[in-house]
Amino acid sequence: MNEPSFIVTRPGERHEYRYDPGQPSRHLFVHFTFEGAETEAPPLRLLQRGGPPIIRSGDELLANLMKQLMLVAYLHPGNFRRRAGLLLLTLLEELDSLAEDSPADRPEEAIPPQIAKALDYIDKHLGAPLTVDELAASVGWTHEHLSRSFVRFTGRSPRETIVHRKIERACQLLLHEERSVKEIAYSLGYSDENYFYRVFKQVKGITAVEYRRKYFNPWYSELHPIGEGDTPYPQNRILFNAAMLNDKQDKQGL
Template sequence: MVNRLVGPAPSIRSAIRLPSIRVLGDFVKKAGTGLAERDIPDYELLYFPDGNGSVYRVGERDFYLDQPCFVVTRPGEIHSYRYDSQHPTRHLFIHFWLRAFPVSSLPLLQPEGPSVIPYEGELLASMMRQIMTIAHLKPDKLQERGSLLLLTLLAEIQSLADEDEPNPAEAQRLPPQVQKALDTIDLSLSDNLTVDGLARMVGWTPEHLSRSFVRHLGMTPKETIARRRIDRACQLLLYGQMSVKEIAYAVGFGDENYFCRVFKSSKAITATEYRAKHYNPRFGDLAPAGEGESLYPANRVFFGEQS
C-alpha cells in the first residue's frame, strides 16, 4: 500500500520567515536626472553595476557611487538621488517588507547599518538578476523562490559590510607577488618557510609583503603559513594513514608537541580527535588536485555545526 500526501505540500515560505517582496525592477535613468527627497515605508535594496558620477544622499550625508555597489534604504530615511550628468545610470532595485522576519538578525537593515556597500564581484549581482528573472518568468514563484534568494543575498551583503571576508573580485586579482608567495607556501609546507625568504623570492621587502598579505588576505604571511599547514594536516588526517607525528613533520612542524598545540588552538580539538570525528573511508579515493581558480581549495571537506 502506498501512502499519499493529502493536500498541497507546505511551501518553503510557510516554513521560514522570509522577506516579502513588494516591487522590483531594473531601470536605466537618463543622464542628468534624479530622484527628489523622499522617505519610504519599506526597505529597498539597490545594485548599481557601474561606477559613475551619481550621488546618493541620505540624511545630511552624500555617497558618491563611483564604483559598483549595493545601496540599502530603510523605512523613514530621507534620501535622494542625483544621477550622473554625462551618462545614463542603471540600477536594479527591490522593495520589501520584513513583517515576520527578525530584523535584529541582520544588522545591515537596522537604522545604524551602512548605506552603501561597494561590490565588484559577479555572484551577488547574478543573484539579484535571478530574482528579476523569476519575477519575469515565474511571477507566481516570486514570494517563495525570490524571497529566499533575497534573504541569502542580504546575508552575503552583511558579510561584506562586516569585512569578515575578502571581496571575491579582490581575491581573484591578487598581485603577482602575493600569488607567487602563496604558490611557494603551498609547494613548500614541509620546508623552513620565513617571511624574509618569501620576500626575497618575490622581490619585495618583508614589510611590504606583510602589508600586502594583510590587505588582500586579511592575515600576515606567518599566519597564512600556519593556517595552510594546519589545513594540509587536516587533509592528511582524513585521507591517509600517517601518524600524527608523521603529519606534523610533513607539514613543516619540527616538534610534534608544538604541532598539537597549534592544531588544537586552530580547530578546538586535538588532531587525534579530529581524525576520529571526521574520518571517512571514501576520502581515501580522492586524487591529488591543484588549487584551481576557485576561492576554496579542492579536495577539502568543510564541516558545519556538529551536533
Template sequence: MRIPVAGGANIELGEQTQATSALRSALNLPAIRVLGDFIKKPGTGLVEREIPDYEVLYFPEGTDSVYRVGQREYVLSQPCFVLTRPGEIHSYTYDAHKPTRHLFIHFWLKSFPGDMLPMLLPNGPAVIPYQGELLYSLMKQINAIAYLNPDRLQDRGSLLLLSLLSEIDSLAANEPSKQSLNRLPPQLTKALDIIELSLSSSLTVEILAKRVGWTPEHLSRSFARFLGMTPKETIMRRRIERACQLLLYGQQSVKEIAFEVGFTDENYFCRVFKAMKAITATDYRVKYYNPRHGDLAPVNDGEALYPSNRIFFGEP
C-alpha cells in the same frame, strides 16, 4: 514570528517563505538539488551513468581528465564548464598524474524556456572553455550559501545559479566575457603560491620576500594590508589546513603528517593544531573521517568560505 514590511504591515515567517517560493516559481528559477566542490585522486573516475536532472560543473584547472558523453569525448585540458542534460549517458576519467578539482551543481527546471537558455537544449554544447574569476566565484558562493546558510539556498542560490547559467550561455554563444581583476598585487599572489608549494620545507619571511622581489618589511606590511595577517601567520595557517586534509584523506600517522607540513617537533605541531582548531589532531580525524571518501585527494582550502570535499543538499 511576524516580520515588518513596507507600509507598517506585518507578515508571518511562513507567509514570507511562501511568497519567496511563489516568486521563485514565477521567475522560473532553477531548484538546486545537490552541489559540492570535490578534489579527486589521480587515476580515479566516474563510471558511465545517466542522470534525471541538469548538472553544471566547473574545472578550474586544465588537466588530462576526459569527459565522455554519448559518442563524444573531451579532454579537459583547459579550465572549463561541463554541461550534462537529463538522460545523457556520460562518464569521467580523471587525470592519472595529479588531483582533479571540480565544482558541481545539480538542478531542476520546472519549465524550460529554450529561447532563454538555448545551451540547455538537447545536443547543446557539452564543454565550454572559461578562464576567469567571476563565474568561478559565483559557483563558490553558491556552495558557501549551502554551507553557511542552507535555509536560504533556494532563494539566494537559485538567483545566483540563474545568473551563472545565463553567463555560461553567453560564453557558449561566443560572446566576449569580461575578466575580473585580481585585487592582490602580483607579488602577493606569487608569495601565496610559493607558500602552498613549500609547506613541507623551511620557509622564512626573508626567503619569501627575496623570491618575490620585495623587502621583508614591505612584504609584511602588504600581507597585513591585503590578508589581515603576517607572512608567518599565513604560513602556519596554511600548514594546519593542509594537515586537516591529510588527516581526512591520507593514511599517515599524526607524526608523519606533522613532518609533511613542515613541523620538526610532533608535540609542537599538536599544540599549534589544538590552538587553531580547538580539538586535537587525533580527535579531528576521528570526528570528521568518512571511509566513503577514500577516492578524494588532500587539498588546502586556504581562505575558502566552505570546506572542499563536502557535499551539500538542496531540494529532494
C-alpha cells in the same frame, strides 16, 4: 577571488569565468533545477534574479556539504535524488543566510601579482620550515613590505598565512590518509610534534586527533588523491537522473 567562495549563476544570467594560470585552484560545480513552475523553488534571495553572484566563505560545513553531495551521487545513485536534494537545500539555506548577514559587496583592490606568487610559493613548500624572509626573497620584496602587503590584501600576516595553510593541508591529510598525526606533522615541516599539536588546536579549536575522529569518513578514500597545491575533490563527472532525462526527451519528441 583570493579566498574560498561560492559562485551562484541563475538561469538567463550571462556569465564568464577567467582562471589565473599562475594561481592553482579547484572547483566543484552543481547544476540543478526545480520540477514544475519556478514558484516551487524555495523563496531564497540567493535564487532570485539579481541575487548575490559571489558568497565568500571558507566554512568547512558548507564545503563538506558539497563534498557529501558528490559522494552520494557517486556512491549511492539509487537514492541520489532524495538525499542529494536534501543536502542541496540545506546548502542553499546556509548560503542564503550568509548572503543576508554579509554587507553588500564592495569593489576590492586587485591583489598584487607578488602576493599571488607568494601564496603559490607557500602551497608548493608546505613540507618545508618556510620563513617570512625566504618568502619575501621569492617575490623580490623586503620582509617589511611583504608583511604590510599581506595584512592589507589577505587580512593575515605572512607567518599567519603559512601556519593556516599548513594546518588546512594537515586537515586534508588527516581525513584522506592513514598516516599518524606525528607523520603528518613531520611531512609539513614540523620537527616538534608537540608544537604541531599546539598550533593545530590554536587554529582549529580541537586537537588533530579529535579532528580526525570527528570528521573522518572512510568514503573519502574514493576522492581524487591529494597532490601538491591540490584540494581533494572527486574526479570530474556528469551526474543526472536518466529516467527524468528520457521522460523529458519523449515529451519534446527528441
